[in-house]
Amino acid sequence: MSRHYAVFGHPVAHSLSPRIHAAFGRQTSIPIDYRAIDVEPGQFTHALMDFVASGGAGANVTLPLKQAAFTLCDDLTERARRAGAVNTLVRNGDTWHGDNTDGVGLVRDLTERHALDLRARRTLLIGAGGAARGVAPALLDAGIGDLFIVNRTPERTDQLADALAEPDRVHPRYLGDLQALGEFDLILNATSAARDGSHVPAMPRAIVGRRCAAVDLNYGEAAIPFLAWARAAGCHDVVDGLGMLVEQAAESFARWHGVRPETDAVYAMLNSNHDALVTAD
Missing domain, CATH: 3.40.50.720 (NAD(P)-binding Rossmann-like Domain)
Incomplete structure (x- = not known):
């Protein structure tokens, strides 16, 4: 089964994360399957289960789900534990490992x-x-x-x-x-x-x-x-x-793929279209 990645949020159609991770994939020659999944807080657990069943291996989490993601993790980095919130999920066997790269x-x-x-x-x-x-x-x-x-x-x-x-x-x-x-x-x-x-x-x-x-x-x-x-x-x-969005995404990418991409070119690409941007992850 192929490995899938996603960003979960509500709303999330605005998210630049799919563009950012696609750019990181081109830069590192790593094939990337990354999409945005809109899910209301009450459906988050079920949406994650469906995501895993389809080959989900890692995910970003944006508003308003970061504290909910924290509660679903069996293992946490120290920075996620201190934050009490998770924005990066890594599938570890049958459990979720949680990090916070913000x-x-x-x-x-x-x-x-x-x-x-x-x-x-x-x-x-x-x-x-x-x-x-x-x-x-x-x-x-x-x-x-x-x-x-x-x-x-x-x-x-x-x-x-x-x-x-x-x-x-x-x-x-x-x-x-x-x-x-x-x-x-x-x-x-x-x-x-x-x-x-x-x-x-x-x-x-x-x-x-x-x-x-x-x-x-x-x-x-x-x-x-x-x-x-x-x-x-x-x-x-x-x-x-x-810039924070790009840098936290690079940290998540490194957690999933074992290589940290360069960020300046991706930031410059997005910044050149700054007027079209909508909101934050």
Whole structure:
């Protein structure tokens, strides 16, 4: 039976992952069978079973399924365990091995492609769902300073802060606290607000420090509202999630095929069509 790969999400028709993995396959001369599978959260387990029955060997997982994927794995990498969310599944016999490549993808994009020094940056993370969980541990490992987390649902903020288990560096706060939190050197939007049709939380300009970098984990149209605010607020650097998407995909590809592809050419190809991009994985 041939080996199949896929990205699961809801919605997922927008996903660039099939294009990215096809490009990686051409680059490495590895035949790739990779497609997008739209599945609602309640049907995810059954969809994975059908995928395995048809020869599924590995998968990416995007919103809103990353935490559900975590619960379905019998074995997890340390970074997935810390995140409490999985974006990369590897079939291991009769079980799933779970990894999370989001964080390493983000850090690699910011430090290598955009030449940002993350060390000691006072950081604000907006959101506490699967995307935020995926990147928070890697940001801490990259040496950021204090990490403040805000989210519309305070309980999820507290849960993420507890999971990170670094009370001296990680501080859960409420959205209403933003005005009083002072300036930040790094602000990340890890919400799916623009994609869901809701609004990115209102943020005061007072939180923007002199060397502040603003990063949206979304790309394309879904990143426009936050990045527009960041430019208007005077952020020194403004970065969307396209590079992170390519880098996390390369890490997943390496897990499945044993070789890590080069990413710059693929990023350049996608970036040249930036206006046609829709949203984030």
